[in-house]
Amino acid sequence: METLLAVENLKTYFFTRDGVVKAVDGVSFSLERGQTLGVVGESGSGKSVTAMSIMRLIKGPQGRVVEGSIHFKGQDVLAMDDEAVRDLRGNRIAMIFQDPMTSLNPVFRVGDQIAESLRVHKGLSKAEAFERAVELLKLVGIPKAEARARDYPHQFSGGMRQRAMIAMALACDPDILIADEPTTALDVTIQAQILELMIELQERTGSAIIMITHDLGVVADMADNVLVMYAGKPVEFGTADEVFYSPLHPYTWGLLDSLPRHDVSEKGELVPIVGQPPSLIDVPPGCAFHPRCPYAREICRTQVPQFRAIEGDHGSACHFSTDPSFRRGTASRTEVTA
Amino acid sequence: MTDKHIHDPLAEEGHPVKDFRTGVPATPPTEDVPASAIASRSSRTLWGDAWRRLRKNKLAMAGLIWAIIMILVALSADLWVPQRFGDPKYIDTTTVSQRMLLPPSAAHPFGTDRMGRDIFARVVYGSRISLAVGVIAVAIEVVIGLILGAIAAYYGKLWDSVIMRIADVFLAFPYILFAIALIAVMGKGFMNVFIAIGILGWPSIARVFRGSILSVKENEYVDAARALGASDLRIMTRHIMPNAIAPIIVYATMSIGGAILTEAALSFLGMGVQPPTPSWGLMLSDARAFMFTAPWVMIYPGFAILTTVLAFVLLGDGLRDALDVKMKD
Numbered sequence: 294m295e296t297l298l299a300v301e302n303l304k305t306y307f308f309t310r311d312g313v314v315k316a317v318d319g320v321s322f323s324l325e326r327g328q329t330l331g332v333v334g335e336s337g338s339g340k341s342v343t344a345m346s347i348m349r350l351i352k353g354p355q356g357r358v359v360e361g362s363i364h365f366k367g368q369d370v371l372a373m374d375d376e377a378v379r380d381l382r383g384n385r386i387a388m389i390f391q392d393p394m395t396s397l398n399p400v401f402r403v404g405d406q407i408a409e410s411l412r413v414h415k416g417l418s419k420a421e422a423f424e425r426a427v428e429l430l431k432l433v434g435i436p437k438a439e440a441r442a443r444d445y446p447h448q449f450s451g452g453m454r455q456r457a458m459i460a461m462a463l464a465c466d467p468d469i470l471i472a473d474e475p476t477t478a479l480d481v482t483i484q485a486q487i488l489e490l491m492i493e494l495q496e497r498t499g500s501a502i503i504m505i506t507h508d509l510g511v512v513a514d515m516a517d518n519v520l521v522m523y524a525g526k527p528v529e530f531g532t533a534d535e536v537f538y539s540p541l542h543p544y545t546w547g548l549l550d551s552l553p554r555h556d557v558s559e560k561g562e563l564v565p566i567v568g569q570p571p572s573l574i575d576v577p578p579g580c581a582f583h584p585r586c587p588y589a590r591e592i593c594r595t596q597v598p599q600f601r602a603i604e605g606d607h608g609s610a611c612h613f614s615t616d617p618s619f620r621r622g623t624a625s626r627t628e629v630t631a
Numbered sequence: 632m633t634d635k636h637i638h639d640p641l642a643e644e645g646h647p648v649k650d651f652r653t654g655v656p657a658t659p660p661t662e663d664v665p666a667s668a669i670a671s672r673s674s675r676t677l678w679g680d681a682w683r684r685l686r687k688n689k690l691a692m693a694g695l696i697w698a699i700i701m702i703l704v705a706l707s708a709d710l711w712v713p714q715r716f717g718d719p720k721y722i723d724t725t726t727v728s729q730r731m732l733l734p735p736s737a738a739h740p741f742g743t744d745r746m747g748r749d750i751f752a753r754v755v756y757g758s759r760i761s762l763a764v765g766v767i768a769v770a771i772e773v774v775i776g777l778i779l780g781a782i783a784a785y786y787g788k789l790w791d792s793v794i795m796r797i798a799d800v801f802l803a804f805p806y807i808l809f810a811i812a813l814i815a816v817m818g819k820g821f822m823n824v825f826i827a828i829g830i831l832g833w834p835s836i837a838r839v840f841r842g843s844i845l846s847v848k849e850n851e852y853v854d855a856a857r858a859l860g861a862s863d864l865r866i867m868t869r870h871i872m873p874n875a876i877a878p879i880i881v882y883a884t885m886s887i888g889g890a891i892l893t894e895a896a897l898s899f900l901g902m903g904v905q906p907p908t909p910s911w912g913l914m915l916s917d918a919r920a921f922m923f924t925a926p927w928v929m930i931y932p933g934f935a936i937l938t939t940v941l942a943f944v945l946l947g948d949g950l951r952d953a954l955d956v957k958m959k960d
Contacts (some may be wrong), residue, residue: 347857383860390858395851400873408868410859461859 295366297468297501298324298347298386303361305339305346308354311572316342316369318525319361322518324469328446329495329502330531331512333548335570336521340505343522344471347503348388349378366468384414387462391474393454397446402440403457404430410464412516429460433490443564454624458491463494470495471503488514509552513537521545522584524571524581531607539620541609543586580612587626588613684953691949697942705758712756716740716749718754720907732925744917750928753909754935758909761939764825764894765887771829773883776836783837784844795841797835806831807896809915814902824903828890841880843875850874877954884947888940895936911936914931 301321307314318340324330332340345351346358349370363370365381373381382388387410390396398406407429408422423442430438433456446454452552455475462470472491476484492515495502504515512519513534519536521544522528529542540546547566568585571577577584582595592612601615602608613619649909685691713719716739723730730747733739741750783794801809813827847853848871856870891911897903898912911932918929 348738350854350857379860379862381860382858388858390851390855392851397853398850398852398856398870398874399870409856409861413860413862436747458855461855 295324296327297326297366299362300343300347301362301364302357303343303346303363305342305351305356305358309354309574314573315525315576316573317346320520320522320525320527321361321529322520322530324501324503326468326501328518329497329504329516331516332503332505332522333507333509333512333519335507337524337570337573339525339573341473341524343588344388344473344503344505344523347471348360348382348386349373350382358360359494379496380414382398383410383467385467386469386471387465387470389455389458389462389465389470389475392478393458394452394478394516395576396458397449399446401445402443402447406446407442407457407461407464410461414465421616425464426460428459429464430496432463433457433460444597451479452486455479455483455487459487459490459494462506463498463500466498468537469501469503471494471505473505474507475504476508477508484511491515509537509548521548524576525573526581526610528582528611530600531608535604535607539607541614541620542611543588543624544582544584545609547585549621580610588619588624589627639910652791654954661751674758681950681953685949687947688952690945691843691953694945694949697938698946700756701942702762705756705762708759714751716752719748719752719909721748722907732921732928734925735927741931742839742925744914745921745925746926750914750931753914754931756909756913757911758939758944760821760898760904761891761894761936764828764844765891765939765943767825767882768828768894769886769929771825772832772836772886773879775829775833777840777879779833780837780840781844784841784848794837798837801831801834807893807900810893810897811900811902813921814897819902819905821908824894824897827897828893831893832886832890836879836882836886839878843878844871847871847874877951880954881947881951884950885944886945888947891940891943911919918938 300323303317303320304315305317308318320339320343322330334340342351342356347363347365347370351358358371365385368377372380397403400461401409404423404426407426408417408419411417411422411425412419413421425551427442429437430442433440435453435456439489440447441453442495446457449457455478459475469493475485479487491502491504494500502515504512506512516533516601519529519531519533520527521536523544529536529545531539531541536545537549540549544566547564550564551566553563566585567587569582572579577594578597579595580586580593580598582591586593588623590612596612598610598612600608600610603614608614611619613624618624661872685695726748730743731745733743733747735742739749739751741754744753779794779798783791810827810831813830814823817823817826853866853870856866861869894903895909895912895915898910899916901916904910904913914932915929915936918925918932921928
């Protein structure tokens with residue numbers, strides 16, 4: 294397998310008036326061709342900033358990648374000049390944004406917008422690019438694509454716009470597709486359709502996908518590997534099966550407990566994670582999750598846990614993950630402080 | 632006041648019923664949308680669509696047609712007006728007493744003024760001043776306003792503060808008073824009126840444009856374009872400008888009316904165009920003494936100001952609707 298993307302100890306900080314926001318604080322992962330990586334976490338856990346860092350879209354001067362490395366096919370992304378970065382964006386790595394309602398420029402016809410990246414990157418003529426845009430719209434399942442390509446975004450429904458966004462992202466046949474909460478703004482039935490479409494297109498194009506979401510259900514269907522993030526740090530990494538069936542970190546347990554399931558009916562009630570994600574300026578000492586962790590002990594308040602692999606690549610950043618008895622359902626609770 | 636006209640695109644006559652799923656006309660095109668228009672859909676641009684929407688707005692079209700008539704008359708005046716109605720400036724001192732303040736007649740459709748000059752000829756030549764003021768003064772304010780507004784929005788920080796505070800200072804002065812003061816410093820004259828109005832008008836344009844850019848810049852589609860690898864220049868010209876410029880077009884069109892009014896006011900006060908050059912404001916000023924004895928001396932230039940300003944305001948109002956893609960039928 295060819296490693297497309299290697300992110301090593303990435304730290305992206307924002308230097309604001311109120312202090313340093315450690316939005317991404319030591320994230321590492323690698324992505325191979327045709328693979329799907331699910332990045333999961335609550336709002337503000339650093340998922341999107343990780344994606345933006347890979348695309349070099351972090352806006353200075355406040356935001357900066359302060360440490361770590363990002364390599365795309367062996368090339369150092371952080372050292373690229375502007376021209377190389379522009380070639381990377383859209384052409385090699387494409388992004389699908391969260392809100393299809395606002396991610397399309399309202400004054401351009403949908404077809405012209407899809408055509409834009411083809412004109413930028415492939416140097417196609419206006420007519421050629423438009424023709425290709427129509428094909429792409431067909432590919433993502435827009436009926437009457439020739440006519441719809443000439444419509445404005447406001448004439449599209451939410452699901453159609455997201456399809457159009459996917460068409461835009463696929464235009465240049467990118468190696469990696471970063472989908473930043475691609476289904477959050479859509480209703481559930483459309484969500485399923487869009488995910489299905491992405492799976493289908495991945496099979497066809499063989500591109501790798503980074504699926505950013507706060508919804509574990511979304512990654513369950515799609516992801517090969519799952520990275521769980523909390524307060525800018527990776528707390529668990531493993532294959533989808535490992536993370537879903539033998540999760541190591543109490544935060545992952547919390548996420549799974551708060552997920553509605555149709556096969557577990559004994560309790561009927563969802564268990565939310567208490568409290569709020571911490572402010573990234575003032576991250577709690579020790580393990581950032583300890584104020585919300587029902588299993589927190591003294592060491593959690595004082596020492597930052599290191600990320601340790603437990604079995605193969607499956608690992609977590611919890612002091613107790615090496616303890617085989619400290620597992621979901623068996624670990625003994627302590628008092629919740631938050 | 633101009634907001635009273637609310638344009639409802641769905642209320643338009645001949646609006647084709649659409650299939651709600653596909654958005655294509657479900658009924659055969661009516662006479663309003665000929666088959667050729669459907670066929671040529673591909674060639675339509677944003678501006679083409681705006682024009683199509685504008686065409687449906689009767690008031691805006693009336694304004695546009697009136698503005699075009701005014702411009703054509705002003706441009707062609709030398710070819711037919713003096714020959715038929717007499718010189719707009721020349722005063723024949725020997726015959727003034729017989730020719731002054733004649734009521735409208737076949738020979739003088741708008742009557743004559745107290746110097747025996749044909750009022751129609753003076754109104755026509757006055758339109759040259761008014762339209763020139765409208766176009767040149769607004770061009771000056773738009774150029775200054777766009778540049779400073781763009782600088783303030785793009786560079787932000789200190790640039791933004793300095794430019795916007797200067798704009799505030801300009802806006803804090805009473806408008807006409809400031810114009811009079813500027814002309815008093817620069818000297819009376821045709822060009823100085825343009826410059827004074829242009830200098831006074833830029834802060835509003837700069838403000839509108841700055842706000843417009845700032846709001847457009849935050850849109851996700853700008854990030855999306857960046858994520859697609861578009862260059863800064865491309866993002867600026869293709870994504871930010873087209874979305875930010877519509878309010879400026881509308882504002883500038885309406886400003887033409889405002890500039891015409893300001894010129895008239897300045898001329899009325901004797902600070903604008905100087906006699907014997909005909910200007911509508913100046914004509915009104917001259918007519919004050921005969922308001923009751925020879926009302927035509929006042930009515931026609933007043934009517935000219937009213938209709939011309941109204942034409943541009945209506946056109947601007949129509950453009951606001953037409954340039955809003957979301958109002959598309």
